[in-house]
Amino acid sequence: MNQNREQQEVLRPGPGMDLRRLRKLKRMTLTDLARATGRSVGYLSQVERGLSDISLRDLQRLTDALDVPLSWFFINEPGPPEERRHVVRAHARRRVGNREGGLVEELLSPDLGGSFEVFRSEFEPGAELSESNRRMTEEAGYVVSGDFELWLDEQYFRLGPGDSFRFQGEAYRWRNPGAEPTVIIWVIAPPVY
Numbered sequence: 001m002n003q004n005r006e007q008q009e010v011l012r013p014g015p016g017m018d019l020r021r022l023r024k025l026k027r028m029t030l031t032d033l034a035r036a037t038g039r040s041v042g043y044l045s046q047v048e049r050g051l052s053d054i055s056l057r058d059l060q061r062l063t064d065a066l067d068v069p070l071s072w073f074f075i076n077e078p079g080p081p082e083e084r085r086h087v088v089r090a091h092a093r094r095r096v097g098n099r100e101g102g103l104v105e106e107l108l109s110p111d112l113g114g115s116f117e118v119f120r121s122e123f124e125p126g127a128e129l130s131e132s133n134r135r136m137t138e139e140a141g142y143v144v145s146g147d148f149e150l151w152l153d154e155q156y157f158r159l160g161p162g163d164s165f166r167f168q169g170e171a172y173r174w175r176n177p178g179a180e181p182t183v184i185i186w187v188i189a190p191p192v193y
Contacts, residue, residue, distance in 0.1 A: 023066065139188050141164060145181075
């Protein structure tokens with residue numbers, strides 16, 4: 001089997017729909033995305049609507065412009081069609097981030113639709129977001145394992161397994177102070193990826 005065919009077989013069904021959702025979440029127009037990728041507005045519109053196939057090279061340009069990894073559009077094994085909008089199997093989660101960055105997130109939601117998204121976030125020992133970030137979202141988390149330090153508008157919290165948190169629109173930063181990875185189930189509304 002040639003490489004092109006293999007890549008088509010592992011590409012998630014309907015990458016155009018995810019491209020459109022990502023673009024809208026990033027508040028980009030088709031024109032913005034066309035400028036960033038060097039492709040035409042017409043072509044990108046056709047890809048989003050599922051009318052044109054997308055090459056791996058174009059997909060890489062799009063993921064670079066949208067600031068998500070290429071792996072976002074690939075899964076290990078496609079699920080049955082009746083499950084795709086409702087169920088995410090453990091082996092088919094989409095990953096965001098990498099070990100080098102200290103944070104790997106897996107999307108637990110079936111897709112980017114809906115009013116919120118759910119992630120399994122794994123923070124490597126010593127990983128930190130050292131500069132405060134602020135998003136116009138409501139976020140909540142449940143610490144499954146490990147230690148976690150969270151600052152909300154400079155108020156400090158030390159969290160452990162079984163602890164949970166919620167914040168809305170506040171400046172935040174975090175750190176894993178422990179020697180083991182920290183796992184958190186993280187919910188974000190509205191979706192940001």
